[in-house]
Amino acid sequence: MDVFAEVKAHVAAAVGRLAAAGALPAGLDLSAVSVEPPRDAAHGDMATNAAMALARPARMSPRDIATALAGELGKAPGVVGVDVAGPGFLNLRLAPSFWFGVLPTVLTQGTGFGRADLGAGRRVNVEFVSANPTGPMHVGHARGAVFGDALANLLGFAGFDVTREYYVNDGGAQVDVLARSAFERYREACGLEPAIVEGLYPGDYLIPVGETLKAKYGERLLDRPEQEWLTEVREFATSEMMAMIREDLAALGVTMDHFYSERSLYGTGRIEAALAALEGRGLVYEGVLEPPKGKTPDDWEPREQTLFRATAFGDDVDRPVKKSDGSWTYFAPDIAYHFDKVERGYDELIDVLGADHGGYVKRLKAIVSALSDDRVPLDVKLIQLVKLTKGGEPVKMSKRAGTFVTLRDVVDEVGRDVARFVMLTRKNDAALEFDFDKVLEQSKDNPVFYVQYAHARAWSVARRAEEAGFALDDAALAAADLAPLGAPGELALARKLAEWPRLVALAAQHHEPHRVAFYLYDLAGAFHALQHQGKLESELRFVQADAPETTRARLALVRATAVVIAAGLGILGVTPMNEMR
Numbered sequence: 218m219d220v221f222a223e224v225k226a227h228v229a230a231a232v233g234r235l236a237a238a239g240a241l242p243a244g245l246d247l248s249a250v251s252v253e254p255p256r257d258a259a260h261g262d263m264a265t266n267a268a269m270a271l272a273r274p275a276r277m278s279p280r281d282i283a284t285a286l287a288g289e290l291g292k293a294p295g296v297v298g299v300d301v302a303g304p305g306f307l308n309l310r311l312a313p314s315f316w317f318g319v320l321p322t323v324l325t326q327g328t329g330f331g332r333a334d335l336g337a338g339r340r341v342n343v344e345f346v347s348a349n350p351t352g353p354m355h356v357g358h359a360r361g362a363v364f365g366d367a368l369a370n371l372l373g374f375a376g377f378d379v380t381r382e383y384y385v386n387d388g389g390a391q392v393d394v395l396a397r398s399a400f401e402r403y404r405e406a407c408g409l410e411p412a413i414v415e416g417l418y419p420g421d422y423l424i425p426v427g428e429t430l431k432a433k434y435g436e437r438l439l440d441r442p443e444q445e446w447l448t449e450v451r452e453f454a455t456s457e458m459m460a461m462i463r464e465d466l467a468a469l470g471v472t473m474d475h476f477y478s479e480r481s482l483y484g485t486g487r488i489e490a491a492l493a494a495l496e497g498r499g500l501v502y503e504g505v506l507e508p509p510k511g512k513t514p515d516d517w518e519p520r521e522q523t524l525f526r527a528t529a530f531g532d533d534v535d536r537p538v539k540k541s542d543g544s545w546t547y548f549a550p551d552i553a554y555h556f557d558k559v560e561r562g563y564d565e566l567i568d569v570l571g572a573d574h575g576g577y578v579k580r581l582k583a584i585v586s587a588l589s590d591d592r593v594p595l596d597v598k599l600i601q602l603v604k605l606t607k608g609g610e611p612v613k614m615s616k617r618a619g620t621f622v623t624l625r626d627v628v629d630e631v632g633r634d635v636a637r638f639v640m641l642t643r644k645n646d647a648a649l650e651f652d653f654d655k656v657l658e659q660s661k662d663n664p665v666f667y668v669q670y671a672h673a674r675a676w677s678v679a680r681r682a683e684e685a686g687f688a689l690d691d692a693a694l695a696a697a698d699l700a701p702l703g704a705p706g707e708l709a710l711a712r713k714l715a716e717w718p719r720l721v722a723l724a725a726q727h728h729e730p731h732r733v734a735f736y737l738y739d740l741a742g743a744f745h746a747l748q749h750q751g752k753l754e755s756e757l758r759f760v761q762a763d764a765p766e767t768t769r770a771r772l773a774l775v776r777a778t779a780v781v782i783a784a785g786l787g788i789l790g791v792t793p794m795n796e797m798r
Contacts, residue, residue: 219718220319221263224309225252227296228267231289240285242275254716261300261308262712268305279305316711317699323714323777324695328784331717335725336377342558343369345569346466346473347384350458351395353422353617354465357571359624360649361600363640363790365569366471367730368598370788375725380563381474387455388479388550394418395458396451400438402427403450407436420619426457468628469636470790482553488545491556491588492523492538500526500587506534525552530583551577552584559589566595567728572646575599596728599646607653631656634791638665641734641789661745664738665791668782671741673797674748675779678759682772685762691780694773701767704757706747707774713743717781730788737785744778 228250235241250271255264268283275282283305290299290307295315300308323330345365348358369379386392398418401411406427413419430438430453438446459476466473482488495501504524508517523539525548538549558566566585570577578597585595605612605622615623627636630653639656642664643649659666679689688694702711716736724732751758759771783793 219722220315220715221252221719224263224265224293224296224311225250227290227293228252228265228286231286231293232267232271234289235285241271241277241282245271245274247271253719255308260302261298262311263309265307265309268301268307272305283307313703313708313711314699316708316715317702317774319711319715320699320773320777321695323780324691324773327691327780328787330780331374331721331784333375333718333722333725335375335722336372338376338378339564340378340380340562341372341565341567342380342382342561342563343372343567343569344382344384344558346462346471347386347570348462349386349389349391350455350462351391352418352420352458353461354624355621356603356605356624356627356651357600359469359627359636360603360640360645361569361571362466362469362471362624363637364598364600364645364730366469367637367641367733367789368567368569368728370790371721371725371730371733372728374784374788375721377565377725381472383473383476384554385455385459385476385478385480388483389547392451392455393447395454396447397443399423399426399430399454399457400446400450403430403434403438406431407439409439418619421617422461423454426454429453429457465624468625468633470633477554477557479550479554482550487557488549488553491553492549494556495525495552495587498587500529501538502526504535506537525584525587527580527583530586532579532583536580536583548580551581552588555581555585555595556588559585559593563593566593568595568597569645570597570599572599572601598728601643601646601648603640604648604650605653606650612653627651634669635665637789638668638734638791641731644729644731661742664734666797667745668737668741668786669791669794670797671744672779672782672786672793673795675744675775675782676795678748678775679772679779682760682768685760685768687760687765687768687772689772689776691776694769694776697769697773698766699770699773701764701770702774704747704750706743706750706757707771710740710743710747710774710778713740714777714781717784733785733788737782737789740778740782740785744775 229247232241232245232247236243236245250265250267252263252265255261267286268279271282272279280301283301286307287299287301290296290309295312296309297312298310302308343365346354346358346362348354354362366381369381373379394417398413401413401417402423404427405411405424430450438450492501502524503521505519505521506524508519520541522537522541524535525538527536528534536548537546538552539545555566568581578599581597582595585593612622614621615626617623635656639651640649656663656665661667683689720732720736724730748759759768759775761768786793
């Protein structure tokens with residue numbers, strides 16, 4: 218039961234009746250009609266722009282349409298008042314029973330309540346994390362991993378067919394640096410002094426890799442020239458790092474459906490095939506770019522390159538795909554990779570990238586637009602930095618990593634649930650402060666505790682009710698008489714529960730899982746407020762042995778709250794706690 222969709226259906230029915238009576242033209246397009254909460258709650262429970270949206274096609278005054286609609290909507294079930302505001306907005310007031318009517322639906326559907334068919338089975342590829350396989354993941358990767366995984370959960374909940382994908386950057390020079398760094402740890406394992414010179418990776422995490430190399434090869438590699446061991450050590454070290462990354466992701470509760478190797482694009486004809494597809498449409502040409510901004514003729518050397526016409530698809534400049542010496546640019550494998558995604562038949566692509574990749578957004582959108590003939594949309598979500606503090610001071614680097622705080626450092630310190638929830642308490646493109654002290658507080662200021670505690674409190678109520686002899690199965694509570702409900706706090710909680718399906722649809726539509734975290738915090742607040750009121754006024758307590766009908770109705774409300782919190786936490790990948798101490 219989506220109450221907003223239900224009211225929108227009432228609006229559509231009212232328009233149909235007016236059209237049948239000749240008061241409105243027949244066949245009006247209702248796609249622009251919306252029903253949503255009013256900006257000011259004092260104006261009512263819901264507002265619709267129907268009269269404003271239909272005025273031009275109907276060639277009528279919006280105020281006249283609104284007046285006619287008000288008369289029809291006033292007859293709809295659950296509607297107790299309709300006001301015409303401003304130039305033609307309609308504000309509706311709904312009976313309390315309308316809001317409480319959502320409880321049986323929640324209890325019948327369980328954590329499936331709120332699932333949407335927005336996706337209609339459309340295939341979506343969500344590529345996220347994609348950290349270089351050169352070491353353990355840092356806290357920035359953790360935020361991207363949590364965001365991407367929660368977004369994938371959200372889209373799945375909204376009816377999309379989602380693939381979680383990790384693009385392994387194993388084709389660049391950084392993996393050669395990894396191989397040389399691992400080789401020095403191999404030398405160390407063989408009893409020699411490692412030469413960790415500038416430019417190599419200094420972290421202790423490569424010590425076990427060196428020891429494993431020693432166990433595999435003995436000392437046979439020591440006297441061989443680099444060109445003989447580089448490829449083999451590179452593949453070995455990359456495999457070891459990817460195993461470490463998989464373990465890091467598992468610690469955060471993230472499982473990928475697919476790992477895609479950049480190296481698989483080289484020497485296989487995939488880059489050439491992607492560029493051929495563009496060239497066949499005249500989108501690749503030989504040309505000379507204008508000098509970059511800030512360059513002077515003295516330090517700019519014009520040279521002919523192979524270019525992609527990115528400007529034809531909204532980019533600022535055309536982008537080189539092949540250098541003048543014939544080698545590929547960094548952009549060429551990106552083209553081939555996204556061409557492969559399009560060829561795999563995805564209906565939509567989402568790339569989750571670090572904020573430092575902001576300059577890539579336009580070119581990536583341009584290439585997907587070109588490769589798919591504008592059929593496949595690409596949404597690039599940028600993940601801003603995470604600032605770690607403890608005791609009011611910045612958290613120092615990890616000794617194991619050498620240069621940064623790792624994902625595992627954070628998970629080991631605060632746990633998976635806290636790490637995930639806190640990472641979603643800000644929109645992805647806003648900087649996030651992660652205060653180790655604050656996130657472990659048991660207070661309202663700690664959002665994950667506040668939400669999990671609400672779920673645990675609901676279960677505590679259920680245990681007390683069971684001890685008092687009340688039946689707690691969802692079917693029995695779904696059949697409870699809800700007439701005893703009506704206190705302001707009860708109504709506020711029911712209204713919040715009724716918002717869940719709309720919230721899911723909006724969050725999925727905008728690719729914003731943080732909306733779920735915000736909603737859960739507000740829902741928990743409404744529940745905590747109602748329970749606190751029961752402490753102040755005994756007649757509002759959830760369990761009252763001498764008022765069984767009232768108790769059953771309130772237990773239905775409490776149980777529905779727990780169900781929706783559990784569903785929301787499931788999307789975020791956070792455990793709903795049944796008991797907390």
